[in-house]
Amino acid sequence: MLNLDLFSDSDEGKGSSSSAFEQDTQKATQIRQALHRYAHAYYTLDAPEVPDAEYDRLFSALQLLEEKHPVLKTPDSPTQRVGGAVLPEFQTVRHQVPMLSIRTETDNESTGASAFDTRVRKELGLGEGEPEVDYVAELKFDGLAMSLRYEKGVLVQAATRGDGEYGEDVTNNIRTIGQIPLQLPSDVPEVLEVRGEVYMRRDDFEALNERQRLKISKGAKGEKTFVNPRNAAAGAVRQLDSHIAAQRPLSFFAYGLGEVLGWSQQITAFAHHFELLQQLKAWGFPVAIQTQCVKGSAGLIQFHGQIANERDALPYDIDGVVYKVDHLALQERLGFVTREPRWAVAHKFPAQEELTTVQSIEVQVGRTGKLTPVAKLAPVFVGGVTVTNATLHNEDEARRKDVRVGDTVIVRRAGDVIPEVVSVVIEKRLAGAGIFTMPRVCPVCGSPAVRDEDEADYRCNGGLFCNAQRKQAFLHFAQRRAVEVDGLGEKLIDQLVDAGVVSTLPDLYKLGLTALVQLDRMAEKSALNILKALEASKATTLPRFIYGLGIRHVGEATAKEFARHFGTLDALMQASEELLLEVSDVGPVVAQSVRIFFEQPHHQEIVAQLKACGVHWEEGPPAERAHQPLTGKTVVLTGSLPNLSRDEAKAMLEAAGAKVAGSVSQKTSYVVAGTEAGSKLDKATALGVPVLDEAGLLKLVQGNNHDGT
Ligand code: IVH
Numbered sequence: 001m002l003n004l005d006l007f008s009d010s011d012e013g014k015g016s017s018s019s020a021f022e023q024d025t026q027k028a029t030q031i032r033q034a035l036h037r038y039a040h041a042y043y044t045l046d047a048p049e050v051p052d053a054e055y056d057r058l059f060s061a062l063q064l065l066e067e068k069h070p071v072l073k074t075p076d077s078p079t080q081r082v083g084g085a086v087l088p089e090f091q092t093v094r095h096q097v098p099m100l101s102i103r104t105e106t107d108n109e110s111t112g113a114s115a116f117d118t119r120v121r122k123e124l125g126l127g128e129g130e131p132e133v134d135y136v137a138e139l140k141f142d143g144l145a146m147s148l149r150y151e152k153g154v155l156v157q158a159a160t161r162g163d164g165e166y167g168e169d170v171t172n173n174i175r176t177i178g179q180i181p182l183q184l185p186s187d188v189p190e191v192l193e194v195r196g197e198v199y200m201r202r203d204d205f206e207a208l209n210e211r212q213r214l215k216i217s218k219g220a221k222g223e224k225t226f227v228n229p230r231n232a233a234a235g236a237v238r239q240l241d242s243h244i245a246a247q248r249p250l251s252f253f254a255y256g257l258g259e260v261l262g263w264s265q266q267i268t269a270f271a272h273h274f275e276l277l278q279q280l281k282a283w284g285f286p287v288a289i290q291t292q293c294v295k296g297s298a299g300l301i302q303f304h305g306q307i308a309n310e311r312d313a314l315p316y317d318i319d320g321v322v323y324k325v326d327h328l329a330l331q332e333r334l335g336f337v338t339r340e341p342r343w344a345v346a347h348k349f350p351a352q353e354e355l356t357t358v359q360s361i362e363v364q365v366g367r368t369g370k371l372t373p374v375a376k377l378a379p380v381f382v383g384g385v386t387v388t389n390a391t392l393h394n395e396d397e398a399r400r401k402d403v404r405v406g407d408t409v410i411v412r413r414a415g416d417v418i419p420e421v422v423s424v425v426i427e428k429r430l431a432g433a434g435i436f437t438m439p440r441v442c443p444v445c446g447s448p449a450v451r452d453e454d455e456a457d458y459r460c461n462g463g464l465f466c467n468a469q470r471k472q473a474f475l476h477f478a479q480r481r482a483v484e485v486d487g488l489g490e491k492l493i494d495q496l497v498d499a500g501v502v503s504t505l506p507d508l509y510k511l512g513l514t515a516l517v518q519l520d521r522m523a524e525k526s527a528l529n530i531l532k533a534l535e536a537s538k539a540t541t542l543p544r545f546i547y548g549l550g551i552r553h554v555g556e557a558t559a560k561e562f563a564r565h566f567g568t569l570d571a572l573m574q575a576s577e578e579l580l581l582e583v584s585d586v587g588p589v590v591a592q593s594v595r596i597f598f599e600q601p602h603h604q605e606i607v608a609q610l611k612a613c614g615v616h617w618e619e620g621p622p623a624e625r626a627h628q629p630l631t632g633k634t635v636v637l638t639g640s641l642p643n644l645s646r647d648e649a650k651a652m653l654e655a656a657g658a659k660v661a662g663s664v665s666q667k668t669s670y671v672v673a674g675t676e677a678g679s680k681l682d683k684a685t686a687l688g689v690p691v692l693d694e695a696g697l698l699k700l701v702q703g704n705n706h707d708g709t
Contacts, residue, residue, distance in 0.1 A: 021069060024065050024068065024069055024072070025069070025072060027061075027065060028062060028065045028066065028069075028072045031058050031061060031062045031065070032062065032074075032076075032077055032078060034058060035055070035058055035059060035062065035078040036078060037049070038050055038054075038055050038058075039055075039078055042055070046231055046234045046235045046238060047227075047231070048227065048231060048410075049425065050355065050410065050425060051351060051353035051354055051355060051410050052319065052351060052353065053351035053353065053354055054355060056104065056106050056348070057106075059078065059079065060106060062077070062078065062079055063079055066079060079338075080338060080339070089240055090168035090169055090170060090238070091168070091169040092162075092166050092167075092168065092169070093157065093159040093162075093166065093167050093168065093169045094165065094166055095147060095159065095161075095162075095164070095165060095166070095167060095258065096193075096258065096259040097193065097258045097259045098164050098165050098339070099145055099147060099161040099162075099164050099167065099195065099258070100164065100336070100339050100340060100341055101164065101339050101340055102322060102340060102341070102344050102345060102346045103340045103344075103345050103346070104320075104345070104346045104347075104348060105345055105346065105347045105348065106348050110301040110304060110305070112304075112345070112347040112348075113297055113300035113301045113304055113323065113347055114297040114300075114301065116297075116300070116323055116345040116347070117133065117135075117296060117297035117300060118297070119342070120133055120325060120334065120342070120343070121133065123333075123334055123342055124330065124333065124334070132295040132296030132298075132299075133295075133296060133325060133330070134272075134293060134294075134295060134325075134326040134327060135293070135294050135295070135296075135299060135300060135323050135324060135325060135326055136272075136273045136274050136277070136291065136292070136293055136294075136323075136324045136325075136326050137291070137292045137293075137294050137299070137300060137303040137304075137321055137322070137323055137324075138255055138288065138290075138291050138321065138322045138323075138324065139253075139288050139290055139291070139307065139314075139318045139321060139322070140318055140319055140320040140321055140322045140346050140347075140348070141197035141199050141253055141255075141288075141316070141317075141318055142199065142229070142230045142316075142317040142318055142319045143197040143198050143199025143200070143229075143230055143233050143234075143316075144160065144161070144197065144198055144199075144230065144233060144234050144237060145160070145161040145195065145196075145197060146158055146159070146160065146161075146170075146174065146195070146196060146197065146198045146237075146252070147159045147161070147167065147193050147194075147195050147258050148174070148180065148193065148194045148195075148196070149191070149192075149193050149258075149259075150184055150188065150191070150192045150193070150194070151190065151191055152190060153183055153184040153185070153186065153188050153192075154182070154183055154184075155171070155174075155175065155180070155181070155182045155183070156171070157169060157171050158170050158171045158173075158174035158175070158180075159171075160237065160238070164339060168238065170237050170238065172242040172245075173236065173237055173238075173239060173242050173245035173246075174198070174237070175242075176242060176245055176246035176250075177198065177250045177251070177252055179251050179252045179286050180252050180285075181283070181284040181285065184283050184284065185283060185284070188283060189260050189261060189262050189263050190261050190262030191259060191260065191261040191262065192257070192260055193257060193258030193259045193260065194254050194256075194257060194258070194280060194285060195254070195255065195256040195257060195258050196252055196253050196254035196255050196256070196285070197252065197253050197255065198233055198237055198250055198251070198252050199229065199230065199233050199250070199251055199252070199253070199316055199317070200229040200230070200232050200233040200236070200248070200249065200250055200251065200316070201229070201249070201251055201315050201316045202229060202315055202316060202317065202414065202415060202417070203315060204229075204249040204250075204251075205226070205228070205229040205232050206417075207249075208226070208232060208248060208249065209225045209226060209232075212224065212225045212226070213225060213396075213397070213456075216396070216400070217396060217456055225400070227410070227412075227422045227423055228317070228353070228412060228414075228422065229316065229317050230317065232248065233248075233250055235248070236248030236250055237250070251286070251316070252285070252286055253285075253286050253287065253288050254277070254280045254281075254285035254286065254287055255277070255287075255322075256273075256276075257276065270328065271327065271328055271329065272326050272327060272328060273324050273325070273326050273327075273328060273331070274291075274293050274326055276328075277291060290307060290310070293326060300323050300347075303321060304321055304347055307321050308349055311349060312383075312384070312414075312415045313415075314415075317352065317414055318349070319348055319349060319351075319352070320346050320347050320348035320349050321346075321347050321349075322344060322345070322346050322347070323344065323345050323347065324343060324344045325343040325344070330343065331343040350381070350382075350383070350384060351382060351383075352382060352383040352412055352413060352414045353382065353410050353411065353412045353422060354380050354381070354382040354410070354411055355380070355408055355409070355410060355411075355425065356377045356378045356379075356380035356387075356408070356409060356411050357377065357378045357406065357407065357408050357409070358375045358376070358377060358403060358404070358405055358406060358407045358409055358421075359376045359377065359378055359405070360375075360376045360405055361373055361374070361375055361376070361392065361398075361403065361405060361436050362374050362376055362443075363438065363439055363443050364468075365442060365443065365444050365460055365466065365468035365469060365472075366468075366469075366472060367469060367472030367473060367475075367476055367550055368459065368469070368550075368552045369442075369459040369460040369461065369462070369463070369466065369469050370457045370458075370459055371438065371439075371442070371443075371449055371457065371458040371459065371460060372391060372392075372393065372394065372457075373391075373392040373393075373394070373395070373398045373436065373438065374389050374390070374391055374392060375389070375390045375391075375392055375403055375409070375421055376388065376389060377389065377390060377409075377411060380411055382411055382412070382413045382419070383412070383413030383414055383415075383419075384413075385413065387411055387413055387419045389419065390409075390411055390418075390419045390420055390421045391418055391419075391420065392421060392436075393456075394456045394457050394458075395437075395438040395451070395456070395457075395458065396456055397456075398436050398438075399435075399436075401421060401423060401424060402424060402435070402436075403421055403424055403436060404424070404429065404433040404434060404435060404436060405433060405434070405436075406429075406430045406433050407424045407425075407428070407429055407430075407433060408424070408425045408428035408429075409421045409422070409423065409424050409425065410422040410423050410424075410425065438451075438458050442460030442461075442462055442466055442468070444460070444462075444466055444467055444468035445460060445462040445465060445466035445467060445468070446462075447460050447461050447462030447465070447466060448460075448461055449461070464503075464504065464602070467497055467498070470497055470503065470504075471490075471493050471494060471497050472550075473505070473550050474488070474493045474496075474497070474502070474505070474508070475489075475490060475493055476548065476550045477505055477508075477548040477549070477550065478493075478508075478537075479548075481544070481547065481556055482544055482545075482547050482548030483537050483540050483544055483545060483548040483615070484537055484540075484544070485508070485530075485533050485534055485537045486529075486533040486536070486537075487526070487529055487530050487533050488508075488530065488533065488534075492519070492530070495519050495520060496511075496519070499519070501515050501519075504602075504606055504609075505606055505609075505610060506606060506609035506610050506612075506613050508534060509534060509538070509610070509613035509614065509615070510613070511530075511531070511534065512531075513527055513528070513531065516530060516531070537615075538613070538614045538615050538616060539616060539617075540615060540616070540617050541563075541617050541618070542563040542568075542569060542617045542618070542619060543556075543559045543560040543562075543563040543564075544559075544617075545569070545615070545617055546559040546562055546563055546569070546572065547559035547560075549597070549603075549606075549607075551593060551594055551597045552593045552597070553589055553590045553593045554590065554593070554594065557585075557651075558585070558586065558590060561583055561584060561585060561586070562583060562586075562594075564623050564655060565582070565583045565584075565622065565623045566583075566622055566623075567619055567620045567621050567622040567623065568619040568620075568622075569607070569617075569619070571622060572594070572598075573598045573604070573607070574598075575594075575595075576595075577591045577592060577595050580594055580595065584654070629656060629657065630653065630656040630657040630658035630700065630701070631657035631658075633657070633658045633659070633669040633670070634658065634659045634660075634661050634667055634668050634669050635653050635658045635659070635660055635661070635668070635669060635670045635671070635672060636660070636661050636662070636663065636664050636668050636670075636671045636672070636680055636684070637649055637650065637660060637671075637672050637674075638671060638672070638673050638674070638677040638678065638680035638681055639673050639674035639675050639676045639677030639678070639681070640674045640675055640676060641672070641674040641693075641694045641697075642674070642675075642694055643694060644694060644697075649672065649694075649697060652697070652701050653697070653700075653701060655701070656700070656701040663680070664680050664683040664684050664687065664689060665687075666687060668684065668687070668689045669689070669690075670689065670690050670691070670692055670700070671684035671689050671690070671691045671692070672691075672692045672693070672694070672696070672697045673691050673692070673693065674693070674694065
């Protein structure tokens with residue numbers, strides 16, 4: 001690990017024994033060594049050691065030194081090459097047109113854009129009064145560069161960038177990516193190399209890591225989780241077994257061309273980069289919709305700002321934007337410096353991965369008693385916010401990452417995903433740093449913490465005797481989607497529980513003004529509001545009440561289903577596991593959890609007391625006997641509805657007694673069609689089956705929705 005301060009461009013510490021030049025030479029050598037090592041880990045091993053931001057900082061420092069003393073620009077310097085070595089396992093491919101790197105403006109403000117425009121104008125000899133340069137502004141995808149070679153319209157080869165001149169033949173793996181056309185329309189050139197980025201969407205990455213964690217927890221050998229989507233994508237592309245690669249969901253965006261031979265009659269060479277992107281889209285390649293044609297530096301700055309705002313909402317990672325001169329003739333005039341074109345620049349955003357240190361590891365207790373280790377970090381600005389906590393998930397994850405107090409770690413925060421410790425920078429570990437172990441007792445109540453077989457988590461078995469779980473139970477009960485006690489938030493609950501004023505849910509309804517105004521910062525007016533909110537919360541619904549009890553594995557949807565199925569709380573409380581299993585979507589885990597919950601006398605007592613305090617709801621007959629207007633009707637859903645998801649529409653119909661089928665036949669009672677409805681709609685029309693839209697669907701089930709919300 002290098003500290004950039006050591007490489008700052010100052011003459012500090014300059015002694016009589018060594019000149020500034022000698023010092024710079026030494027610095028350059030050290031940085032080069034570090035960069036070589038980091039690049040090897042990143043490109044060749046697909047296992048990055050430090051965040052990109054750290055690499056970029058060292059890289060820029062080296063560039064500065066080399067600019068200052070051109071003799072330091074050795075041919076083996078990382079500034080003189082792109083990418084990494086080629087793995088011997090793959091066939092080597094020579095790129096007919098080299099795969100270049102782009103100069104990076106790391107700067108977070110608009111100056112990166114204006115500096116680029118200034119350089120371009122100068123190179124083109126454009127004076128002040130002369131027109132603005134046209135640019136294409138694109139996203140800088142955080143994946144890996146790929147060259148796709150099509151001959152006579154057929155994908156014959158896919159190659160990684162490698163060192164820019166020689167890449168690896170990864171055709172078999174790339175063929176498994178659904179977004180990459182294997183065959184192009186007939187109007188393409190004889191030879192067409194499409195260049196772009198292979199990447200992994202964030203949701204696909206999370207799901208993949210979830211699957212990997214499951215495999216590891218089941219004892220699978222040689223499996224690992226991935227540190228970020230790009231690393232996962234690189235691992236998948238360079239996977240030797242294509243079957244495994246096929247299970248790693250990859251995506252693709254096209255952004256340029258490599259070798260092109262023999263333009264067809266219909267398509268002649270383009271004059272503009274933007275036209276080329278449109279053509280790539282027409283040929284079936286994904287091109288990011290954010291791509292824009294803009295004018296001059298103002299246009300670039302505007303684009304940079306707009307994308308910075310949209311970044312978190314994108315379903316994939318980007319690390320910046322790329323600006324390219326639109327006119328290909330001008331691109332040609334601008335040419336290249338070493339291996340970077342003068343007509344393009346990457347303008348980066350603040351990093352989503354940064355380095356920081358672990359100050360302590362705390363164990364937090366959740367509502368269901370789950371113990372979660374959390375790393376307390378030295379504050380670090382990453383992904384646009386200051387991060388001080390990162391979850392370590394559970395014991396296995398903490399062990400696997402082997403995070404220890406005092407460690408230097410890579411922290412990642414991308415999008416709205418909670419901050420995570422990606423990995424430890426082992427070379428920075430302090431001597432004597434002890435391995436983290438989960439406590440065997442609950443850190444809050446001292447009850448034994450137990451980990452069941454097949455479970456990743458330790459749980460405090462203190463139940464509601466544990467203050468941490470108690471607090472969470474109150475919060476859960478009082479939340480908007482449960483029994484809803486307006487104003488009863490975390491701070492108030494902390495005070496009430498810590499002061500011993502409330503210990504079980506019914507205690508809430510026994511609160512009086514005197515007890516409340518004695519609390520810190522509680523004026524009479526707020527206290528009265530809380531009492532009013534508590535009073536109002538007494539009139540609730542059965543699903544909200546069931547959900548509010550906080551039974552493990554019983555979410556909102558399951559609570560609704562129970563209310564609908566049993567009609568009354570008593571029926572649910574008395575139901576055997578067998579009866580519980582009859583409820584739709586209820587499996588053995590949920591059934592057992594409900595059974596165990598209601599078997600406990602103190603839970604029965606809590607329910608009885610809540611009722612005695614005046615908490616009430618409407619009850620109804622169990623579902624079987626309920627009036628169900630759609631009983632015996634079969635409904636088919638097709639296309640997408642404006643407001644309801646497919647699952648929601650299905651649940652509604654089933655709740656009204658209908659059967660939801662997959663295909664249209666004479667027996668179909670109704671077809672509900674949204675936009676992009678296909679052949680099912682045609683068939684319905686042909687058979688004369690009534691077709692409804694979303695409003696029609698709602699009408700059909702209206703008044704028959706027994707979930708009581
Ligand atoms: S153009 C001559 N456009 O950034 C320019 N590259 O150092 C060639 N990248 O790893 C590249 N998004 O894969 C270009 N819209 C984009 C890009 C992009 C991401 C990557 C590229 C390479 C690096 C260039």
